[in-house]
Amino acid sequence: MSNRLKIEVGEYKSQRVPAPAPTPADLRLAGMLEQSADGPRLRVRWLINGDIEINASAWVGVVRFSSVDVHVTPKVLGSNQRLLKLLDYTRGTRFLRTLENRRPLGASGESLVDLLSALLAEEAATLLREGLLRRYRPTHEDLAMVRGRIDHRTQLLRHFGRLDRLRCSFDEHDADNVEHQLVCAGLDVARGVAVDTTTRSNLNRLRSLFVEACTPPPVGSAWYRGPITYSRLNERYRAAHELAYLLLENIAFDDLYDTDGRLGVRSFLLNMNSLFEEFVSKVFSDALAGSDLIIAPKQRLREAIVHADTRTTHSPIVPDIVLAKWSPTGSPEPRLPIDCKYKLYDERSLSTADIYQMFTYALALSAPGYEPRAGIVYPGLRTAVTTRLDVTPRTGPARARITGVSLQVPDALDQIRLGSALPSELVEQIRDLVRAIAVDFS
Secondary structure (H helix, E strand, O other): OOOOEEEEEEOOOEEEEEOOOOOHHHHHHHHHHHOOOOOOOEEEEEOOOOEEEEEEOOEEEEEEOOOEEEEEEOOOOOOHHHHHHHHHHHHOOOHHHHHHHHOOOOOOOOOHHHHHHHHHHHHHHHHHHHOOOOEEEEEEEEEOOOOOEEOHHHHHHHOOOOOOOEEEEEEEEEOOOHHHHHHHHHHHHHHHHOOOHHHHHHHHHHHHHHHHHOOOOOOOHHHHHOOOOOOOOOHHHHHHHHHHHHHHHOEOOOOOOOOOOOOOOEEEEEEHHHHHHHHHHHHHHHHOOOOOEEEOOOOOEOOOOEOOOOOOEOOOEOOOEEEEEOOOOOOOOOEEEEEEOOOOOOOOOOOHHHHHHHHHHHHHOOOOOOOOEEEEEEEOOOOEEEEEEEEOOOOOOOOEEEEEEEEOHHHHHHHOOOOOOOOHHHHHHHHHHHHHHHHHHO
């Protein structure tokens, strides 16, 4: 029976409980999580009185220390099942549907990483049952007998005068290809972060079978995206690859684990800031389909803030969403920036930094004849307009306005039917929010 301590904390919440003393590996992982390039993912402190103090942010998932499992749960969404549905909707996957078809999901729910790991195990097992894809790959080896053709240049350089070692070049027909290497890399990560012992045992077994077929190179997930293109031959690998990408791209680890399958010190955390932005962009785009407003492709605007003397860029701006209105007359195209803030603004006022940022966006993207406008979307207890702020000079009309709106994400996800158009009620709710932000823009 495991004597590991499990600590559950909601996003943006804190907790302090008695815990075993940390190992050097624990301290290194805690430092990596707090000092990551994209901001602190999780702050963990071991206090002198024997307590462990945990401060969560917008990252959800699990962190496995040597004797403590920390679970950061998605309180805004309400359940890990809704988080899977959000991933399915924004990325076009079928994670939740696959799980629902293969086994019941309890109301209490499993940890997010266990759900994803179980899904990957299911997909990997299916691939093995159907038979692994084999391809020809160029191979160069030193052999005792000729196979393929002799590589004369290498033979002269490495084995001059020898006839017992022949450098041969030939095509090997086996399963050591990039499709299987990516699945194997995903299984390797999953077995290190999965909490459930049965799931972890299953992952270890599947990984050992894939290791017999291929050897994944020590590279990151970005490397695999280049050489893999899908066709009728490898389309069945897509679901397993999406899960492997998700696991590989959201871990924080170094060489704190050994290679023989024993549990190491790892973490799997999803950035809810990024996921919320993806969701809002997708649902706004779907809801505005057929209207005269479109969501412009995301771009880095370098000309927005420049030095007055040299006209060189001071700092670029990158709005999360930019609404654009098609103009058949060729007049300056108005653009309206909207930023997605995964913050608990139902419980407090908009921060000064966010207010300044949005007024800057509104002025930078304004067009002649249109009042500068900008919007902030955040998750809330209801879908409604919550805040309107104007920049008002001492004399004259208001110069710019930002509008804050809250989106009830769990309710929106419950209304969405994957593979179908958005329900009319949700479309009208989203369009009402856009009208409130845009005012005379639309």
